[in-house]
Structure formats: C-alpha cells, structure tokens
Amino acid sequence: MQDVLELLGGWMPLQRWYAGRGEAAQLRLLGSFELAPAAPEPGLRLITVALVRDDATQATYQVPLVIRDIDSAMPALGYIGAVGEQSSRASLVDGAHDPAFARALIRLISDEAEVVGGPTPNGAEPVRVYGQPMPGSRVGEFVTARVLQGEQSNTSIVCELRGDDGEEAVPLIIKIFRHLHAGDNPDVTLQTALAAAGSLRVPPTFGQLAGVWSEDEGQVSGHLAFAQEFFAGVEDAWRVALRAAEGGEDFTPLARTLGEATAEVHEVLRRVMPSVAPTTTDIEIAVEQMWRRYELARVEVPAIAEHGEAIERIYGRAADAQWPVLQRIHGDYHLGQVLAVPDRGWVLLDFEGEPLRPLAERNAPDVPQRDVAGMLRSFDYVAGALRMQAGEEVAGEWAEASRRAFLEGYAAGQGEADEQAPSAADLEILLAAYELDKAVYEALYEARHRPDWLPIPVAAIERLLADA
Structure with missing residues (x-):
C-alpha cells in the first residue's frame, strides 16, 4: 500500500477537492475496504476505497481506487499511476472515473450490504461500511457512468441505466464525499427526510453509503456517498x-x-x-x-x-x-x-x-x-x-x-x-x-x-x- 500512498501524495494536491493550497500531501492510511465487482470485467483486478488522513490539511479524505491492467484507452482524467512489479504493472485509477466502481457501489447500496475492511496499519478497528437503500427504491440495469464536471468539494458520478424493457431508464447521480467528517452529512439527512415525506422539491432518493472508521481520537461514523435520481438536460x-x-x-x-x-x-x-x-x-x-x-x-x-x-x-x-x-x-x-x-x-x-x-x-x-x-x-x-x-x-x-x-x-x-x-x-x-x-x-x-x-x-x- 505504500507505493499507492506515494502516488496519491502527488496526485491529490492537483484535485479540486483537495483542501491544501500548494502544500505537499502528508498521507497515512486510516483503513480501506474492497468492493466486489458487480459483473465480470476483463482486466479488472481490484476495486477498493482508501480512507487517508492528510496531516498537511488536517483532513480525512475518501479515495475510491480501481486497479486494472494497463490499457492505452484508459481515460487520462482517471489515471493516477502504475503499481505492482515491473513485470506485471497495472494502472491505479481514480474510481470515480471508472464505471466498475460506480456499478459495484450501486450494487452494495441496493443489496443493503455490509463490508468490513482489512487490518488497519495501527491495529485500530477496521473500516466498516453499509449500504442503505431508500425503502421501495429500485434502479435499472447499469450501462455506464461519467463524472459530472465542475464540482469542487465532492465528486458526482452520473450513471446511465436501462429498464427491464431495454429502454433508457431514469439516470442516477452518486455524490462521493471526498472530505469526510464525523457525523451526519446534512445533504443526506435532509434530502432523505424530504423525499420520505413525499416532497417533490428534492430528487427522489435511491440510497446512501455510511461507514465507521478510526480517526486519531477514536472511532467515528459518517456518510461516504449519497445516490438519487438525476434530472438530465435541465x-x-x-x-x-x-x-x-x-x-x-x-x-x-x-x-x-x-x-x-x-x-x-x-x-x-x-x-x-x-x-x-x-x-x-x-x-x-x-x-x-x-x-x-x-x-x-x-x-x-x-x-x-x-x-x-x-x-x-x-x-x-x-x-x-x-x-x-x-x-x-x-x-x-x-x-x-x-x-x-x-x-x-x-x-x-x-x-x-x-x-x-x-x-x-x-x-x-x-x-x-x-x-x-x-x-x-x-x-x-x-x-x-x-x-x-x-x-x-x-x-x-x-x-x-x-x-x-x-x-x-x-x-x-x-x-x-x-x-x-x-x-x-x-x-x-x-x-x-x-x-x-x-x-x-x-x-x-x-x-x-x-x-x-x-x-x-x-x-x-x-x-x-x-x-x-
């Protein structure tokens, strides 16, 4: 994981959601968890999410990562660097830019699944995350995904879907909270409450991803992602x-x-x-x-x-x-x-x-x-x-x-x-x-x-x- 942290240390300060102003990132791993691929995909090796603490900005960040075989068609926006032995190098990709991550995340939320991460570097409790779908919500078959441009503090992924009849279905937007905070994210709690009350003044909610992880002061909990319908072309x-x-x-x-x-x-x-x-x-x-x-x-x-x-x-x-x-x-x-x-x-x-x-x-x-x-x-x-x-x-x-x-x-x-x-x-x-x-x-x-x-x-x- 050390080579991954080194790559992230050079890549994160270049992202709009990074809180620093020209400082070099000083990263340490708090924990990580893997997502099971929602469908077989050639060249896909691993889907994981790293929670890292940056001592330069005194902030905790969520970085979804996909490791796959090097491919000349790899989108430049998502490419972070090469990892692994020289004889079997693979690409490290920002998961937000790789449809495999979005597909796996939708599956995790839809199935109301719980995932426990691996051992942590300092012996703290492992990361634990759980999907929470909105009661009665369902989405169509996943087709592809793209990152919505223009955001700064978060990253939103627009997912194109297909209905049971094969026709295009209402798309989904997943907001990935890059800068993690202990406690409920009001974007999740308020929109979920409004949608549950039947309000038409917010998009229909699909679900959320919440988690528990260890900070320096002990275990904390908070929201990692939020998914709702996307109004295209408005x-x-x-x-x-x-x-x-x-x-x-x-x-x-x-x-x-x-x-x-x-x-x-x-x-x-x-x-x-x-x-x-x-x-x-x-x-x-x-x-x-x-x-x-x-x-x-x-x-x-x-x-x-x-x-x-x-x-x-x-x-x-x-x-x-x-x-x-x-x-x-x-x-x-x-x-x-x-x-x-x-x-x-x-x-x-x-x-x-x-x-x-x-x-x-x-x-x-x-x-x-x-x-x-x-x-x-x-x-x-x-x-x-x-x-x-x-x-x-x-x-x-x-x-x-x-x-x-x-x-x-x-x-x-x-x-x-x-x-x-x-x-x-x-x-x-x-x-x-x-x-x-x-x-x-x-x-x-x-x-x-x-x-x-x-x-x-x-x-x-x-x-x-x-x-x-």
Whole structure:
C-alpha cells in the first residue's frame, strides 16, 4: 500500500477537492475496504476505497481506487499511476472515473450490504461500511457512468441505466464525499427526510453509503456517498435567471413560485426534523458570529472597514428582536442550488450548507431567514454579473423586482402565522441582518478567490446600510 500512498501524495494536491493550497500531501492510511465487482470485467483486478488522513490539511479524505491492467484507452482524467512489479504493472485509477466502481457501489447500496475492511496499519478497528437503500427504491440495469464536471468539494458520478424493457431508464447521480467528517452529512439527512415525506422539491432518493472508521481520537461514523435520481438536460435557476435578465424579461412570476417552493421546503423540514425555541444564548452566539465575520472581512476588504458602526447597529437590532423557532434549513441557498424541472417546478439540491462552516453548525437548527437572505443575495449577483460583463445597469431594477416577488411568494407559501411567531417588523430586522452578514461573507470570499467580483458584495453592503 505504500507505493499507492506515494502516488496519491502527488496526485491529490492537483484535485479540486483537495483542501491544501500548494502544500505537499502528508498521507497515512486510516483503513480501506474492497468492493466486489458487480459483473465480470476483463482486466479488472481490484476495486477498493482508501480512507487517508492528510496531516498537511488536517483532513480525512475518501479515495475510491480501481486497479486494472494497463490499457492505452484508459481515460487520462482517471489515471493516477502504475503499481505492482515491473513485470506485471497495472494502472491505479481514480474510481470515480471508472464505471466498475460506480456499478459495484450501486450494487452494495441496493443489496443493503455490509463490508468490513482489512487490518488497519495501527491495529485500530477496521473500516466498516453499509449500504442503505431508500425503502421501495429500485434502479435499472447499469450501462455506464461519467463524472459530472465542475464540482469542487465532492465528486458526482452520473450513471446511465436501462429498464427491464431495454429502454433508457431514469439516470442516477452518486455524490462521493471526498472530505469526510464525523457525523451526519446534512445533504443526506435532509434530502432523505424530504423525499420520505413525499416532497417533490428534492430528487427522489435511491440510497446512501455510511461507514465507521478510526480517526486519531477514536472511532467515528459518517456518510461516504449519497445516490438519487438525476434530472438530465435541465438548467439551474441561475442560468434561467441570468438569461431572463440579459433579455430584459420579467422574472417575477418565476421568482414568486421560487419563494413559494422555498417556504414549502421550510415547512416540511419544520414538520419532520427537530426544531427548538431560540434561547438568549443562541441569539447572542449567532449575532457574535456575524460580528466576527465582519471583523475578519474588514481586514482583508478595506472598502468596508469604515462601516463598522452602521453594521454594529443593524446586528444590535437583530439581537434585540424576537427570533422565530430554529429549524433545519438548506444552509447555502442560492440560484445555483435550484433546478428548473419541467412538469415538476423548482427542485432544490445540495443541502450540505456552507462548506467553510463546521459540520456541527451545519447540522444545528437555524433561522429560515438565512436561506431567504441567501436567495436575495443571489438575485443581486445576477445583476452584478451583468454589470461586470456588459455594463447593464438596468439589471438592478430587474433584481429588485425579482427580490420583491420572491419575498411575496415566500410569505404566501408560509400559510397562517403562529400566534407565538415574531412580528413582521422583527422578521424584517432579522432578514436585514442576515442579508448583510451574507454580503460580508461574500466580500471576504471574493477578496480571497475572485477579486474582480469584489465590487458586487461591496456595493451590496453599502446599499443595505443605506436602506437600513
């Protein structure tokens, strides 16, 4: 296994999901498990999944691997290196790019199978994984698989399937969590709960792969993969909205239905997942986190440093307002997380929450206004993108109209208010604070990753302060 770790040490830092910034990986094996091939395949030697700890990034990674005979037709994207004796060298391939791994993983989940890994290097308990299909779910015969391009923190595999009649069946998408965390992944738990409740606002769930492995502090458990139906040939709401704004088209009817869909998802999550009344401590911690984000951002974004007093006033008003019941939410909500699916309407994806927040925070009940604020900021980003690309100042009016329509739809979708619910004025104060907090977060992100886009959140901060 040492030669495999050496190959991975040079390959992993080149991947988009690797958390390091130019550091050389310092890998050690935590454990591994093998998957039985779902069908005979010439040249296939081994399907295994390695769980490695990288001391350079202080992170645990999941790397599915396939070892097969060297073949000149091997996809370059999946090739990692050659392993074995010189006389019988074989290719080490990233399993995400090899259909044999996807086929075996579907089989493991479908059969509700359990796999126990081999001995671990330090004598810890071996890795144990188990497939968990959604009750009543079934998929067609596996045909082939391909990696969905563009993701960063995870890797998604689209699997083409065939029905019993030989015709093309609904495809499946398997999300491989590359960076593993101890605890439930909200992308799995929330979408599974929504699907189980009969919600049409998430894709139908096929199943998941969960596991137990040993970290330095002892045994932990978490999710390794999640599979659900894939909507082929559809656009996300960002592309739909951007095209409408470019053409000067009225987006308000769609924005209103998006608000209704958002309220519907919040209502289902409040009903099927735990919710709690906010304590004084909860509110103090939330507002303090907002302020800390601003203190960090003003160091890296001098343009917002002068707004400290005004921002503190808005956060102070939020601290004094009455807060709604805390519940599970999307957590990283924007137009890119929503699909426009024909005959189904808006469908929400990617419930992992903000990737920079600790998993415990992402799994905790939160205020729905965080999601609402995220979508409002997304409409503003459409206008900002057009200003940058073509100087389209009229997009500001388009964004404002879309924002109002979204809020109208969200209010209509909530139904009758609880007598214990905060007043409309308190909710408006809270939404203003969360939208400002989101813009501050964006300013910090853009300063670090896309400096050319920094004017968008900076202008939003100034506008939000003026409106307040």
